[in-house]
Amino acid sequence: GAVVSQHPSWVICKSGTSVKIECRSLDFQATTMFWYRQFPKQSLMLMATSNEGSKATYEQGVEKDKFLINHASLTLSTLTVTSAHPEDSSFYICSARGATTGSYEQYFGPGTRLTVT
Amino acid sequence: QKEVEQNSGPLSVPEGAIASLNCTYSDRGSQSFFWYRQYSGKSPELIMFIYSNGDKEDGRFTAQLNKASQYVSLLIRDSQPSDSATYLCAVVGSNTGKLIFGQGTTLQVKP
Numbered sequence: 001g002a003v004v005s006q007h008p009s010w011v012i013c014k015s016g017t018s019v020k021i022e023c024r025s026l027d028f029q030a031t032t033m034f035w036y037r038q039f040p041k042q043s044l045m046l047m048a049t050s051n052e053g054s055k056a057t058y059e060q061g062v063e064k065d066k067f068l069i070n071h072a073s074l075t076l077s078t079l080t081v082t083s084a085h086p087e088d089s090s091f092y093i094c095s096a097r098g099a100t101t102g103s104y105e106q107y108f109g110p111g112t113r114l115t116v117t
Numbered sequence: 118q119k120e121v122e123q124n125s126g127p128l129s130v131p132e133g134a135i136a137s138l139n140c141t142y143s144d145r146g147s148q149s150f151f152w153y154r155q156y157s158g159k160s161p162e163l164i165m166f167i168y169s170n171g172d173k174e175d176g177r178f179t180a181q182l183n184k185a186s187q188y189v190s191l192l193i194r195d196s197q198p199s200d201s202a203t204y205l206c207a208v209v210g211s212n213t214g215k216l217i218f219g220q221g222t223t224l225q226v227k228p
Contacts, residue, residue, distance in 0.1 A: 110160050
């Protein structure tokens, strides 16, 4: 149980365009979803936390106007990277936490590798 | 002092040996602790969680927690080459409710 999917698994886009990444909890309702970014050989960096039906809370230093997060339902959250630039190239991973998966257990999606050319 | 500290390694053990991975944390109010495994190029996979002092066993994995010493460890018995990965220790912050990750320990199991 506790499966989280992400789509797409990889994407290449041109500088200046926007990219949307979807995160779905497949077998549980995710009251909270988290978005992380990971650069090569580095640890996970939390970008934002979103609760269903409310605005996302962004970590310090993360531009909310650039990384738009929508958590429209208990099973779907989206991250849109607007006006992407090469420095936004990274591995973006979502994770989900829900009441049915335990108090603080958090399950990760498979990640989306974004390359901006 | 980092909130969650792990030795980055690499920790190298022979196949069949016990691998011992350690983690210390600074938030004395933390109550929930997790171990994730991350293969290169993949996302983290939850392998163990522990909330109470003592040991918790699941197959070849044993998590150990000592809240007084603010220390959590993961033992992997009968290590296999497929266990070679980065192991991330994560602690739920008592004020934020968010997972705080250590830098991870790279484990290499040599055949």
